[in-house]
Amino acid sequence: MLFYRAAVDVSRATLTYLAGIIRRHRKAIGSPWRRLSPGQQALLVLVYLRKGETFAEVAAGFGISVATAWRYVEETVRLLAARSPKLERALRQAQCDGVHYLVLDGMLIPTDRVRAGRPYFSGKHRVHGMNVQVIATPDGTIVWTSGALPGRTHDLTAARIWGILRALARAGLLTLADKGYQGAEGPVRTPYKGRNKPPSHKQANRAHARLRGPGERACAQLKSWRILRKLRCCPLKAGRLCKAIAVLQNYEVARG
Numbered sequence: 001m002l003f004y005r006a007a008v009d010v011s012r013a014t015l016t017y018l019a020g021i022i023r024r025h026r027k028a029i030g031s032p033w034r035r036l037s038p039g040q041q042a043l044l045v046l047v048y049l050r051k052g053e054t055f056a057e058v059a060a061g062f063g064i065s066v067a068t069a070w071r072y073v074e075e076t077v078r079l080l081a082a083r084s085p086k087l088e089r090a091l092r093q094a095q096c097d098g099v100h101y102l103v104l105d106g107m108l109i110p111t112d113r114v115r116a117g118r119p120y121f122s123g124k125h126r127v128h129g130m131n132v133q134v135i136a137t138p139d140g141t142i143v144w145t146s147g148a149l150p151g152r153t154h155d156l157t158a159a160r161i162w163g164i165l166r167a168l169a170r171a172g173l174l175t176l177a178d179k180g181y182q183g184a185e186g187p188v189r190t191p192y193k194g195r196n197k198p199p200s201h202k203q204a205n206r207a208h209a210r211l212r213g214p215g216e217r218a219c220a221q222l223k224s225w226r227i228l229r230k231l232r233c234c235p236l237k238a239g240r241l242c243k244a245i246a247v248l249q250n251y252e253v254a255r256g
């Protein structure tokens with residue numbers, strides 16, 4: 001195997017933040033000496049998530065075994081995902097921050113697992129994957145991400161399964177969503193559907209798209225972490241990975 005110098009486009013503040021989480025966890029569990037320091041483990045995880053490299057590649061780069069690299073990543077992802085807020089808490093925080101409205105969007109995370117893959121095949125995207133729901137502020141800040149459901153799950157069905165519509169109704173927060181959520185109850189607003197719409201409906205749809213568009217950048221921010229562009233692990237881990245990455249992305253933006 002050949003080696004070369006490389007870079008990862010994540011700030012040092014994020015590396016320090018993640019290393020602190022790992023260091024405190026090791027102290028809490030009384031972990032013995034490990035091959036990599038907390039800072040090196042944090043860097044390994046950032047490389048894996050941001051660049052989407054395989055465990056074999058990151059293990060070779062850090063001079064450890066593939067099994068050790070896997071354990072480090074699994075441990076760190078669990079620690080990060082645990083810091084992701086629950087839905088009700090996330091919505092309360094949005095209210096406290098004075099957010100005028102939220103944006104709800106569905107994201108498909110492609111996966112290479114195709115065995116018995118019919119439930120995971122998205123007819124809309126024509127690819128196997130997992131459906132994850134994302135709530136964001138109007139400027140694209142990630143408020144909350146759901147767990148993962150098979151890719152064939154409709155966005156509206158996923159929102160109902162995760163209790164998003166009920167939670168939004170209780171919070172009373174106006175939420176904009178695309179046509180995939182047509183028929184949603186509560187404060188969710190979707191564009192008008194159908195052909196030959198009157199001018200007033202077309203104008204309303206344009207205004208709806210202008211307001212919703214910046215918030216939908218949250219999904220693009222999540223997929224800037226290349227591990228989410230095509231999962232090579234168990235599809236059921238997609239939700240936890242999204243939650244972990246959302247914590248890192250929000251910290252990266254806040255400290256940027």
